[in-house]
Amino acid sequence: MADASAYSNKADDVASVEMLEKAGLDCIETCFDRYETQKNHCKFGKEGTCCKICYMGPCRITPKSPKGVCGADADTIAARNFLREVTGGTASHSDHGRHVALLLKEIAHGKEVGYEVKDPQAVVEIAKLYGIETEDREMIDVLRDLSDIFIGDFTSQEETIQTVSLAPQKTRTTWAGLGVMPQGIDRMCVEAMHRTHMGVDHDYKNLLMHAFRQSIANGWGGSRIASMASDILFGTPRALRTEVNLGILNEKNVNILVHGHEPTLSDMIAIAVKDPEITEYAKAAGAEGVTVGGICCTANEILMRHGIPIAGNFLQQELALVTGAVEMMIVDVQCIMPSLPVVAEHYHTKIVGTTEMAKTIGAEAFDFSEARAFECAKELVKMAIDNFKNRKPDLVKIPDKKETVIAGFSVREIKYMLGGSFRASFRPLNDAIIQNRIKGVVGIVGCNNPKFKTDWYCNELVKELVKNNVLVVETGCCAIASGKDGKLTPETALEYAGHGLKEVCEAVGIPPVLHMGSCVDNTRILEACTEIVKEGGLGDSIAGLPAAGVCPELMSEKAVSISCYCVATGLDVFIGHPFHITGAQNVYKFLTEDVREMFGASMHFVEDPIEAAKQIVEVLDAKREKLGINKKYERKLLEQKDRREVA
Ligand code: SF4
Ligand code: MSK
Numbered sequence: 001m002a003d004a005s006a007y008s009n010k011a012d013d014v015a016s017v018e019m020l021e022k023a024g025l026d027c028i029e030t031c032f033d034r035y036e037t038q039k040n041h042c043k044f045g046k047e048g049t050c051c052k053i054c055y056m057g058p059c060r061i062t063p064k065s066p067k068g069v070c071g072a073d074a075d076t077i078a079a080r081n082f083l084r085e086v087t088g089g090t091a092s093h094s095d096h097g098r099h100v101a102l103l104l105k106e107i108a109h110g111k112e113v114g115y116e117v118k119d120p121q122a123v124v125e126i127a128k129l130y131g132i133e134t135e136d137r138e139m140i141d142v143l144r145d146l147s148d149i150f151i152g153d154f155t156s157q158e159e160t161i162q163t164v165s166l167a168p169q170k171t172r173t174t175w176a177g178l179g180v181m182p183q184g185i186d187r188m189c190v191e192a193m194h195r196t197h198m199g200v201d202h203d204y205k206n207l208l209m210h211a212f213r214q215s216i217a218n219g220w221g222g223s224r225i226a227s228m229a230s231d232i233l234f235g236t237p238r239a240l241r242t243e244v245n246l247g248i249l250n251e252k253n254v255n256i257l258v259h260g261h262e263p264t265l266s267d268m269i270a271i272a273v274k275d276p277e278i279t280e281y282a283k284a285a286g287a288e289g290v291t292v293g294g295i296c297c298t299a300n301e302i303l304m305r306h307g308i309p310i311a312g313n314f315l316q317q318e319l320a321l322v323t324g325a326v327e328m329m330i331v332d333v334q335c336i337m338p339s340l341p342v343v344a345e346h347y348h349t350k351i352v353g354t355t356e357m358a359k360t361i362g363a364e365a366f367d368f369s370e371a372r373a374f375e376c377a378k379e380l381v382k383m384a385i386d387n388f389k390n391r392k393p394d395l396v397k398i399p400d401k402k403e404t405v406i407a408g409f410s411v412r413e414i415k416y417m418l419g420g421s422f423r424a425s426f427r428p429l430n431d432a433i434i435q436n437r438i439k440g441v442v443g444i445v446g447c448n449n450p451k452f453k454t455d456w457y458c459n460e461l462v463k464e465l466v467k468n469n470v471l472v473v474e475t476g477c478c479a480i481a482s483g484k485d486g487k488l489t490p491e492t493a494l495e496y497a498g499h500g501l502k503e504v505c506e507a508v509g510i511p512p513v514l515h516m517g518s519c520v521d522n523t524r525i526l527e528a529c530t531e532i533v534k535e536g537g538l539g540d541s542i543a544g545l546p547a548a549g550v551c552p553e554l555m556s557e558k559a560v561s562i563s564c565y566c567v568a569t570g571l572d573v574f575i576g577h578p579f580h581i582t583g584a585q586n587v588y589k590f591l592t593e594d595v596r597e598m599f600g601a602s603m604h605f606v607e608d609p610i611e612a613a614k615q616i617v618e619v620l621d622a623k624r625e626k627l628g629i630n631k632k633y634e635r636k637l638l639e640q641k642d643r644r645e646v647a
Contacts, residue, residue, distance in 0.1 A: 011315070011454035013484045015246040015399035019319035022397055028343055030318045035450035047583025048078035054198035061583060072202060078584030079204035079211075080196040082560070085580070086211040087192040089561025092334055093520050094185045094222025096261055098154055100229040103264065103370065105147035107233075108140060114373035115264075117143065118235040125412075126228050129166055143232070150225045156184035164220045167526075168533045170541035171569060175216060178598055180209060180568065182217035189214065204587050212568045212599075219565030224523040230301070234267045237304035237408040237517065239417065239510075244483035246316065247402030248309035249325050252288040256384045257311055257320055259294070260332030261518065263301035265354050265368055265377065266294070269330065270306040272377035278385075285385045295320060296335045297476055297518035304408050304517050312484075313455070313477035314555065315448040318343045324395035328384035330366075333358045335447075335556065348390040352380065405488035407515035409473070411527045417510055426528075426535040428508065429471075433546060434537055434629050437500030439469045440546030440620035441532075443525040443571075444478045445562060447555035455481035457552040457576050457609045462487050464613035466512045469498035470620065473528065476519035478552060487513045522562050525549070526569060539627055543570020543600030546620040546627070550612065552576040563603060567591075570600045572619045574612045578605040 007020040010032050023030050044050035049061035051068050059068030059077070067073055072080075106113045117123060120139045127134050127142045130149055134142050153161040160181045164172065175181050182188050192214055195201035201210070231237075249255045256273075258266040272278060273290045282290050293311035294302055302308040311320050314335055320326055321343045328350045329340065341351045341362025351363040359365060368376050409417075415424040432438045442465055448454050458481040465472055466487075474482055486492040490511045494502050497512045505512050516524045529542045538545055549566040551559050554575050563573045581587045596602040606612040624630035 009453055010450070012456040012459050012481070013245065013401070013454070015401035015484075016312070016316055016319055016454060018399045018401075019246065019316075019322045023319065023322045026322065026346060026395065028318075028322055028346055029339075030322075030343070031315065031337060031339070032450050044583070046580060048081050048580035048587070049074045049583035051077040051080070053080065053196065070198065074584040075204040075586045076202045076207075078581045078587045079207035080201075082579060082581055082587065083192050083196050083207050083211045083214075085557045085560045086215055086564055087189050088557035089559065090185070090214050090218040090222065091189050092558050093218050093226065093561065094154070094189075096333065096520055097222040097226030097229065098151075099262060100233060100264070101147060101150040101154075101225055104143065104229050104233060105151055108144040108147045110140075112371055114369075114371045115233055117232055119232055122228070122232045122236050126232065130162060150229060153221050153225060154185045157187060158183060161185065161217060161221045163224050164216065166224065166530065167220050167569070168530055168541055171543065174541070174543070174570075174599065175568070178209070180213035180216060182213050182221060185217045185222045188217040204584070205590060208587065208590055212564050212595075215561045215564030216568050218561050219523055219526060219569065223520045224526070226520045227517070227523050230263055231410065234263055234301075235305050236412050237410040238413050239406060239408045240307040241404060241406050242303060242307040242309050243402045244310040244405050244480060245402040246311055246320060246323060246399045248291065248293050248311055249320070249323055249398045250289075250291045251325055251396060251398055253291040254282050254285070254287045254289070254385045254388045255291045255293065255326045256381065257293050257295055257326055257329045258298045258302065259296055259317060259329055260298045260336055261296070261301075261334045261520065262332045262355075263298065263305075264370060265330065265332065265373065266298045266302050267305065268373045268377035269381065270302045270308050272374060272381050275378065278378065278381055281382055282385050282388075285388045287385065287388050290381060290385065295329075297520065298332060300476065300479060300515075300518035300521070304410075304515075309402070310405075310480055310483065313448055313480035315450060315454045321347060321349050323398050324348075324392060325398050327387040327391070328352055328380070330354060330380060331358070331360070331363065334558070336360065347395055348387060348392055350383065350387055352383070403484055403486045403488075405483040405515065406490075406511055407479070407483075407488065409510075409514040409516050411524055411531060414514065414528065415531070417508055426531045428504075430532055430535045430537050432500070432504045436624070436629065436631055437469065437504050438471050439617065440548070440623070441471045441473060441528070442548050442550060442616060443522065443566075444472055444474045444550045444552065445476050445519065445522050445525070446551040446559045447477050447553055448481070449553040449555040451577065452553050455484065458482065459485045459487070460609035461550060461552060461613055462513055463496050464610055465616065466493065466497045466501065468613065468617050469501040470617070471501060472513040473516050473525055474513060475516050475521050475525070479515040479517075482513050483515065487511070488515055519558060519562070529569070529571070541570060544623060544627060546623040547571055548616050548619050549573045550575075550616070552609065554579075567595060567601050567603055568599055572601040572604060572616075574604045574606050574616060576612075577607055
């Protein structure tokens with residue numbers, strides 16, 4: 001018999017706990033069980049002092065053997081390992097961006113690709129950022145120039161990538177002075193692999209500076225391109241209301257989950273399920289309809305643009321299958337656990353892989369053709385409906401737990417919410433920060449990790465920050481965590497908010513925690529910071545803003561790259577547990593202290609969320625002090641006239 005109390009230590013939301021109990025009863029092994037068998041982690045791996053990049057090794061650093069066979073010490077080894085992690089993150093985000101950019105390029109060149117531009121206004125707005133002429137030109141011609149720039153940023157050999165020009169001037173001057181302006185994204189990744197090959201770059205500082213340079217090519221390159229190209233293709237998100245958690249699954253419907261990161265197919269699935277033919281097909285199969293839900297960042301992508309509900313975040317991917325009510329899980333790239341087909345086998349769920357480069361043993365491979373995207377999407381939905389008859393009713397249990405969320409906060413939408421359609425701007429936010437109604441802005445991003453009670457760190461931190469009048473912006477699995485915790489609606493979240501933040505959010509009509517998208521969309525946070533700088537009154541660089549980043553439950557290499565580009569941009573980053581660098585004193589000191597001299601920010605590893613909140617508030621206060629705006633906020637009841645000014 002399952003021990004319920006043991007499971008309640010694993011996750012902060014009751015739906016996950018309920019499914020963990022069911023998994024126990026169904027004899028299903030999940031990542032939570034596997035973590036128990038793996039948790040005595042190898043000391044050398046954890047501390048970053050194991051090297052296996054050549055066949056004289058593997059070498060491990062100990063007090064008795066402080067050097068590898070080649071003579072590399074702990075700092076060289078940990079820095080090389082760290083740079084390779086950053087490379088994994090940069091490559092993943094950027095390859096995602098390349099995929100969408102290539103699709104745009106094909107559209108711009110008149111090819112039949114099964115997609116069209118959903119947001120022509122975004123083409124013009126973004127083209128202007130790059131200085132592309134837009135007056136009296138056809139949108140398609142502008143798009144051709146823009147997509148050439150996007151693709152050029154991947155392949156450029158000697159020129160600095162053009163997307164970096166979207167960063168504030170002072171930030172770019174800092175980078176140029178430090179020699180970390182990135183050339184082509186592909187080159188940055190290849191160079192990292194070369195530098196970390198046996199016998200090349202041995203200076204930990206030189207290696208780590210390349211990690212920052214390459215991460216800039218991610219945040220201010222590949223990821224930024226991914227978000228912009230996706231907005232053009234699939235539409236720039238607008239605020240919308242939907243639901244989150246496993247309770248979005250419907251026992252009477254055919255349930256389809258989309259999981260991964262790339263929106264190309266999932267966006268089409270969201271459209272296909274609305275086709276009346278699909279509804280009829282589902283009814284003929286004995287279901288009342290079709291429910292599409294998302295897991296991880298594919299979920300965030302289609303939530304932001306279609307209001308498709310989210311079933312769960314990273315650590316809920318197996319648990320969603322344990323409901324026994326999922327007919328099909330369609331997976332693309334990143335954060336897909338190879339265990340899914342094994343879990344699915346116990347139920348009736350089909351796991352379908354749709355990407356040639358990402359295959360999982362036991363998953364059905366579906367040949368997704370972008371040129372026939374809509375037909376493919378319909379075909380997949382019909383396959384899921386056909387599987388409805390195989391559902392095992394005695395294995396079905398859907399937790400009765402879901403929360404309402406408001407999401408869709410692109411930068412354009414935030415501007416609109418703050419100022420309305422005629423004077424959309426960040427001015428009201430800047431003023432609220434200057435007046436100390438809002439202490440600052442903190443981005444909480446990233447994953448879940450079974451090393452933590454799922455979502456707990458994020459949820460505690462959010463409450464504490466909001467209480468301290470900090471406006472929180474979120475992406476990725478943390479945004480899903482806050483949604484499950486009821487923090488993405490003004491109604492529930494504002495009860496935790498400090499007076500100043502509450503007043504502003506009430507006047508504007510937004511929650512104090514804004515969902516800005518998937519993990520690749522962290523660049524929307526950089527974009528928002530740039531807008532704040534441009535708006536004026538808060539200094540001339542992102543490093544000077546009362547703003548910071550947090551990655552509570554670091555899991556993926558992408559989060560390591562994200563942390564680097566945030567620090568390089570001047571945002572202090574708080575991480576819930578250390579990177580694999582603790583065995584290398586100089587590397588640790590470089591990332592947590594020395595970089596502050598260069599970028600005006602550093603990394604902080606803080607394992608307790610309340611302590612993290614305290615330190616974050618100190619960082620925000622210090623930045624406010626420097627800006628000369630750290631005056632006490634005097635609370636006064638707002639008259640109608642004042643409310644209009646805030647809004
Ligand atoms: Fe060992 Fe040096 Fe080879 Fe690494 S590069 S495995 S430290 S000999
Ligand atoms: S899905 S990278 S667990 S945020 Fe983007 Fe979530 Fe992290 Fe994957």
